[in-house]
Amino acid sequence: MEPLTAMFAIILGGVLVGICVHFIPASATGAMSAATGIATGPSMLSAGAGMAGILSAAYSMDSGLAVVLASGATGSALMMVLTILGGNIANAFGTGVSPASGQTASGQSILGKSTKDAITGWDQKPYISPGTDGHGMPVQTHISGLIGAFIGGIGGALVLFAVYTLLAPILKPEAAFTIAGVIGAGVFLINSVLPAYTLVGKTEGMFDQKIRRTPKTLISCLIVSTVIAVLIYSAAVVI
Amino acid sequence: MLPLLGTVLAGLLAFLAGIFEDSESNAGSASNPNSQVQLAPQIGHRHRYFNKAISGEPPANALWATTAATVAVLLVAKFETFNPVYSVIFSSVIGALVSTLLLGLYGIFSHISRVASMKTFKQTLYWDALYSALPLDLSFGFLTAFSLTLLSFTAGMMLNNPFSVPLIAFMLGITIGTIGSSTGDIHYGAERLYQHHIFGSGIPISNQGDIDVKGEYGYRNSVDTPYFTLRFGATITAFTFGLLIFLDSLSRVFVFAGAWSSVIVELGMILIIFIVTVYLEKYTRDRYGPYTR
Numbered sequence: 001m002e003p004l005t006a007m008f009a010i011i012l013g014g015v016l017v018g019i020c021v022h023f024i025p026a027s028a029t030g031a032m033s034a035a036t037g038i039a040t041g042p043s044m045l046s047a048g049a050g051m052a053g054i055l056s057a058a059y060s061m062d063s064g065l066a067v068v069l070a071s072g073a074t075g076s077a078l079m080m081v082l083t084i085l086g087g088n089i090a091n092a093f094g095t096g097v098s099p100a101s102g103q104t105a106s107g108q109s110i111l112g113k114s115t116k117d118a119i120t121g122w123d124q125k126p127y128i129s130p131g132t133d134g135h136g137m138p139v140q141t142h143i144s145g146l147i148g149a150f151i152g153g154i155g156g157a158l159v160l161f162a163v164y165t166l167l168a169p170i171l172k173p174e175a176a177f178t179i180a181g182v183i184g185a186g187v188f189l190i191n192s193v194l195p196a197y198t199l200v201g202k203t204e205g206m207f208d209q210k211i212r213r214t215p216k217t218l219i220s221c222l223i224v225s226t227v228i229a230v231l232i233y234s235a236a237v238v239i
Numbered sequence: 240m241l242p243l244l245g246t247v248l249a250g251l252l253a254f255l256a257g258i259f260e261d262s263e264s265n266a267g268s269a270s271n272p273n274s275q276v277q278l279a280p281q282i283g284h285r286h287r288y289f290n291k292a293i294s295g296e297p298p299a300n301a302l303w304a305t306t307a308a309t310v311a312v313l314l315v316a317k318f319e320t321f322n323p324v325y326s327v328i329f330s331s332v333i334g335a336l337v338s339t340l341l342l343g344l345y346g347i348f349s350h351i352s353r354v355a356s357m358k359t360f361k362q363t364l365y366w367d368a369l370y371s372a373l374p375l376d377l378s379f380g381f382l383t384a385f386s387l388t389l390l391s392f393t394a395g396m397m398l399n400n401p402f403s404v405p406l407i408a409f410m411l412g413i414t415i416g417t418i419g420s421s422t423g424d425i426h427y428g429a430e431r432l433y434q435h436h437i438f439g440s441g442i443p444i445s446n447q448g449d450i451d452v453k454g455e456y457g458y459r460n461s462v463d464t465p466y467f468t469l470r471f472g473a474t475i476t477a478f479t480f481g482l483l484i485f486l487d488s489l490s491r492v493f494v495f496a497g498a499w500s501s502v503i504v505e506l507g508m509i510l511i512i513f514i515v516t517v518y519l520e521k522y523t524r525d526r527y528g529p530y531t532r
Contacts (some may be wrong), residue, residue, distance in 0.1 A: 029447075031420070032429045032441065032442040033429040034443065038421040040271060044295050048297055055410050055487075059398075060501070070499070074509065077509050082482055085479070085512055085519070088516055088519055089475055092519060097527070120517070122520075137516075138520060142513070
């Protein structure tokens, strides 16, 4: 990868991370089984999945860009799918509720007035406890979370690989790996926190109305990632 | 043989770390359910829960794990003349002790300042709520940091992760915090805090803050919490994090398609787990049925 291409790869990776957060269903009140989504903030959940992806991608850094991206994506997706399974088990046997989407049940999702799950066609409305906004992760949000994890994993791995390519010629391999990891994690954390301002603590993924606000996130992530990428490029190549 | 042994050891350490992490967060009312403990005085419930939410669970755990791993790596370099296994274990103990000290300091001040902010709602600062729960919380914090440090050394030395050990600990800390906060905490936030509410429903927004303040004997305190959540919430966290580390490491043991083998194996695992989750949803819908009063 050319240094200039690497700089653009860092920008692209950062933007992908920002987009991924919109796809990952999460809500803090999920911890009281009072909202659909994984029971933590969308930003932190994406960060956790991203770190798992970066750790996974690091193992295959010598095998080329395609394998690194694929490893990052599958590492993140594995973390996401296991967390959704764990969360649904806790909801099913710890609190005795079945997964149901609150927005779909109230007919406010982007699916229109339908109260049925977009993938399985299971009706969501009768399974919502009154006074709550759904609970757990039904299949449609699960698919959305998986897509988000794949996008985020690719973004994180892309940043890691690009920074490593920039640093490899000027540093010892161990130092280049570690600094690339720190920058990869940093870019991921920054870009996964930015969408918190558009999501306001809760989202049901790609079937949520908030998915329409993705362009706002895209612009802010683009600006922030460009600044970071230019700084890293100047530090590694120009100076 | 070494990668397989490393995989099994990493899975075991991750499982233990999951149990301790969830218990630590529940003993200290950290993460999302802390909002309920914070709300309780506002609706007239004086409580004796130990409430230290220093930050979100992921950054907090990243801090404990990174502190412990950094100290441990420095000490391992000092003890290089000893047997490497003993020096790693010994250094990890000292590293975890340092991070426990940090947790203790943050925990005490965080609890005191959180209770002080509830002065308007007549919440008293009960010293027994702090002194009885703090040692338990610190013990779980120590064990979490210790297992995560050992896990980072296993990933770095036996599984050949190219990152340095403190960076691995940082990433594992963020991941375990996320998993603990999104799986085990449901058992604390939706069930343990609300045991007097009907089982089999979420907690409506109007009931939030109406937590259980009385225990089997006197007032409920945070020492009772891990005793309850260890049986289910902590196990789920351990199951999720342990399985993540185990399956992720196991996928790299296969070599049938060169560098792509781990990706193919992981995709297969994702598909299987997805199908299990869909069946779980179907099972709960059939078993529990629609919501009825």
